[in-house]
Amino acid sequence: MSEEEAADEEYDAVATADDDVESVVNAVSDRIEPDAAERARLRDVATRLATRAENTARERCPDADVLQVGSTARDTWISGDRDIDIFVRFPPTVDREDLERYGLEVGHETLPEGHEEYAEHPYVKGTVDGFDIDVVPCFRLESATEIRSAVDRTPFHTQYLEQRLDDDLAADVRLTKQFLKGIGAYGSDLRTRGFSGYLTELLVCEYGGFQPLLEAAADWQPPVELDPEEHARATFDDPLVVIDPTDPERNVAAVCSAENVARFQHYARRFLDAPQVDLFDPDEPTPLTxxxxxxxxxxxxxxxxxxxxxxxxxxxxxxxxxxxxxxxxxxxxxxxxxxxxxxxxxxxxxxxxxxxxxxxxxRPAIERHDGPPVHVRNHADGFYEAYADEPEAYGPFIEDGRYVTERPREFxxxxxxxxxxxxxxxxxxxxxxxxxxxxxxxxxxxxxxxxxxxxxxxxxxxxxxxx
Amino acid sequence: MSEEEAADEEYDAVATADDDVESVVNAVSDRIEPDAAERARLRDVATRLATRAENTARERCPDADVLQVGSTARDTWISGDRDIDIFVRFPPTVDREDLERYGLEVGHETLPEGHEEYAEHPYVKGTVDGFDIDVVPCFRLESATEIRSAVDRTPFHTQYLEQRLDDDLAADVRLTKQFLKGIGAYGSDLRTRGFSGYLTELLVCEYGGFQPLLEAAADWQPPVELDPEEHARATFDDPLVVIDPTDPERNVAAVCSAENVARFQHYARRFLDAPQVDLFDPDEPTPLTxxxxxxxxxxxxxxxxxxxxxxxxxxxxxxxxxxxxxxxxxxxxxxxxxxxxxxxxxxxxxxxxxxxxxxxxxRPAIERHDGPPVHVRNHADGFYEAYADEPEAYGPFIEDGRYVTERPREFxxxxxxxxxxxxxxxxxxxxxxxxxxxxxxxxxxxxxxxxxxxxxxxxxxxxxxxx
The missing domain is CATH 3.30.70.590 (Poly(A) polymerase predicted RNA binding domain)
Known part of the structure; x- marks a missing residue:
């Protein structure tokens, strides 16, 4: 039996038992936390590419720098995640056109096998040593409220969270992400409309961990409104509102549907009632026959x-x-x-x-067609005359003071x-x-x-x- | 050809032509106005029976008198009508029990072949020389507001209308009644829910004749509120409100349905647009095969x-x-x-x-059953547990933040x-x-x-x- 098979077997044994929170959390944490080797592999690739990107960028703009962002930068990634985001920051004095051009040039030099994709502006995506790398240009701004496009905000998120996430909270973020994946509520893409990584991180920080978050969520009364920096400058009509600590006018949970908020509440209660490892595993549906x-x-x-x-x-x-x-x-x-x-x-x-x-x-061959009240003389006369001699229609007759006909239904x-x-x-x-x-x-x-x-x-x- | 057949033929000729109001009104009036012989026959019977009733009543209560009421008393009856109403009035000092007993005794002596019927209190009904006679006891009161039962009000109605209906208005009342019969809106019985005789008489008085009434009705904007004596002491939620001139708290048109008000408006417009004798003839439906x-x-x-x-x-x-x-x-x-x-x-x-x-x-074999919002924890947990292991039900799943199941439909x-x-x-x-x-x-x-x-x-x- 290989080490991997042994781990799987142990895991399966856990999945079928009723357990206390701690042992379930430990079992899941062991599985999802990247080990030293995996971290080193990722760090090697990330550092190498970031250096290459920074050098290339400075050739074009001496004031440019590079920032690693996202979960791999914040150590909230889950074992097996392969996304590395490298943000190339240019000063705001650079034209938007130049920024886009520089960004693509840096991207292609950093990822020679990469291809261009397009979000709010174009960027280069590629694969290196099995990791999926995005090289994204953005402006380096003083404050997130000055942003010119959504990507400019990302560095502020990373800075904010780096100050708050210690190792324990980072571990709980991983756990929460895996839980959300297990219940199908993870991801802010417009198919899922669930919880984004950043939102998950903010919630774990705000409530102080995985279990306190679940305990709070179990009793949420939407709309739930959180404002970590107490600086909201707008109101939102969403079931979950988390004001972006870096932008008082933005709800980080805007995309999260009522269904996914309710789903999170439902599974939070199920987990707290009866902790189960299998809640952390997405159900893979058996193909219907x-x-x-x-x-x-x-x-x-x-x-x-x-x-x-x-x-x-x-x-x-x-x-x-x-x-x-x-x-x-x-x-x-x-x-x-x-x-x-x-x-x-x-x-x-x-x-x-x-x-x-x-x-x-x-449906029947005819449909009821309510006309105007008889006392509204102009409309009533028009309606009556339109249908009185219509051989296909029944009526007009009067019900509750209105003309009614029954006429052939279109479909x-x-x-x-x-x-x-x-x-x-x-x-x-x-x-x-x-x-x-x-x-x-x-x-x-x-x-x-x-x-x-x-x-x-x-x-x-x-x-x-x-x- | 008999005189009657000739009249029918002439009438049929009129019915098929488009005519002016006057000639249609004349043709209908000729037909519905009782002739001298018919009036004399009715008067003979009515006088004979009223005298007999009054004599019998005075034997029991010297202060009693007799009043002829209804359309035959007010000359608003239509040729062929055969209803004679004889009201025997007793002073209010008489006990209600005595009044009922006297009333039945007088009724039976007046109509030896009669039988008892029961409205608010019992009375005798019989047939004499082809006329339908009601002998009804009531109290003789100073004012209609003192009435003890609905029949006590009738003499006041007759008194009120006798003062206002001249021969022309009486003729227009007949015409209006026949029009309402023709369109199926005549009668305050609870099957028809149409216009009563008294209501018709009040409307003709109020608007000054058949044609002015139709012209007004064609433009009515229900609720239509009329108060001939300007003494209303109540409000009503009916499409047509005519405050009883003898009782400020009563809507004479209370029973008249929105459908019949609208029907009257509809046919008033049709008549004014294209006067037709056949509007005065009830449609006798051909039996469906x-x-x-x-x-x-x-x-x-x-x-x-x-x-x-x-x-x-x-x-x-x-x-x-x-x-x-x-x-x-x-x-x-x-x-x-x-x-x-x-x-x-x-x-x-x-x-x-x-x-x-x-x-x-x-319907399908299953029905959708919406549960509580997931955030209402007690109800939500109860609902979820009730259906989670129910093999006949689909779900529970979540839609718009609520639990939903699909369960077998009863029918x-x-x-x-x-x-x-x-x-x-x-x-x-x-x-x-x-x-x-x-x-x-x-x-x-x-x-x-x-x-x-x-x-x-x-x-x-x-x-x-x-x-």
């Missing part, structure tokens, strides 16, 4: 319907908001036409699909609506709309089993929903 | 469902409010369970039926609900509830064609709804 999917459809008695199309070629932070918007638009369009939506989701890989489970997928099946041009009247993400204009398929009932080719894991989560 | 009913079901695409039971043995003024209440309860019960009600009605004859047209008659078909005991949890009229406890049948889809045995006319109106 064809038979299981058919059983769910039968057992639920709903009518699933999906729109499938080629996924727009976008980064996740652009794609998922568009999918969410399209999901909202399509479900609203269905609901508005009487096709009651039961639950819905959007999934994406090579293709993308909006999957809607309907409680009602067919009697959800499929007819989804296959019609009216689908494009609902709010769709711009790139989703373009993709649909190109081509899409409507799948109804057991036809959705074809989605399993690509989406067996997300469908497994959909049909076995957990907190 | 089996084929027509099946065609409607197919054309509408709704799912009709009916509950049929033996009609409770009640007078209409008790039966119809109970049917309405039951209709409300049953439609609410269906809607609450997701069986969307499209339109509904209640009908009664020997049997009674609540007929509900459903837009949705089937997946409207029929299952209607055939279950839960039907008795909805608000039903007391006598309807008793009748249903005894026995009822649920009819679904084309099974409702069996209702045609008894309800071919009301179903015809239901499936050809008009203002």
């Amino acid at each position: 064809d038979v299981e999917l058919r059983n769910h459809i039968e057992r639920r008695g709903t009518t699933p319907v999906a729109i499938r199309f080629d996924a727009p070629d976008l980064v996740d932070d652009q794609l998922y908001p568009q999918l969410e918007k399209s999901l909202d638009g399509i479900t609203t369009g269905l609901d508005d036409r009487g096709f009651d939506v039961f639950r819905a989701t959007a999934v994406a890989d090579e293709t993308a699909a909006v999957l809607v489970e309907l409680a009602v997928s067919e 009697t099946t959800a499929r007819a609506f989804l296959e019609s041009d009216r689908l494009f009247d609902v709010g769709l993400g711009a790139h989703v709309e373009t993709a649909l204009e190109d081509e899409y398929t409507v799948l109804l009932g057991e036809e959705i089993t074809t989605l399993l080719e690509e989406f067996a894991e997300p469908l497994s989560l959909y049909f076995d929903p957990r907190p | 089996d084929v027509e009913l099946r065609n409607h079901i197919e054309r509408r695409g709704t799912t009709p469902v009916a509950i049929r039971f033996d009609a409770p043995d009640l007078v209409d003024d008790q039966l119809y409010p109970q049917l309405e209440k039951s209709l409300d309860g049953i439609t609410t019960g269906l809607d609450d369970r997701g069986f969307d009600v499209f339109r509904a009605t209640a009908v009664a004859d020997e049997t009674a039926a609540v007929l509900v047209e459903l837009a949705v008659s089937e 997946t078909t409207a029929r299952a609900f209607l055939e279950s005991d839960r039907l008795f949890d909805v608000g039903l009229g007391a006598h309807v509830e008793t009748a249903l406890e005894d026995e009822y049948t649920v009819l679904l889809g084309e099974e409702i064609t069996t209702l045609l045995e008894e309800f071919a006319e009301p179903l015809s109106l239901y499936f050809d709804p008009r203002p």
